[in-house]
Amino acid sequence: MLAWQRHDRLALGDQARPWLYTVALYMASNHRKLARHRVEDLTADLPEPLVFPRMIQAMEATRLLARVLGKLGRKVAAVLIAYEIEGRSMVEIARRLRIRLKTAYARLHLAREKLVSLASNGLECRHRLPLGSLGRRILASE
Numbered sequence: 001m002l003a004w005q006r007h008d009r010l011a012l013g014d015q016a017r018p019w020l021y022t023v024a025l026y027m028a029s030n031h032r033k034l035a036r037h038r039v040e041d042l043t044a045d046l047p048e049p050l051v052f053p054r055m056i057q058a059m060e061a062t063r064l065l066a067r068v069l070g071k072l073g074r075k076v077a078a079v080l081i082a083y084e085i086e087g088r089s090m091v092e093i094a095r096r097l098r099i100r101l102k103t104a105y106a107r108l109h110l111a112r113e114k115l116v117s118l119a120s121n122g123l124e125c126r127h128r129l130p131l132g133s134l135g136r137r138i139l140a141s142e
Contacts, residue, residue: 080111
């Protein structure tokens with residue numbers, strides 16, 4: 001391209017070949033010197049990731065828990081969350097939800113059965129869910 005732009009100054013004959021070779025050599029040299037073509041060797045350790053692995057595990061467990069609770073149903077999930085995650089007593093849960101105590105126990109039992117069936121039907125569970133005793137019971141039943 002440079003030779004075409006300078007064709008009026010291009011020497012023909014024996015001098016053309018060395019001149020074209022020199023121009024090509026300089027253009028290749030300049031191209032390699034550009035900053036975008038430089039590659040640095042990493043000698044030091046890589047920096048820590050922006051999101052730590054435990055944080056990623058916690059986020060995956062939270063997504064999994066939200067997906068599972070969505071499959072349980074609103075009323076059943078409310079009892080499960082209040083009892084297993086928040087640690088409330090069944091009497092308090094029944095009073096707050098304005099249901100009978102036997103109904104609260106029945107919903108908790110139903111929620112645990114559904115969780116066990118979801119876990120046995122191939123629910124992807126790579127990490128322990130932060131459900132306390134419930135998580136241990138589900139993993140023990142598998």
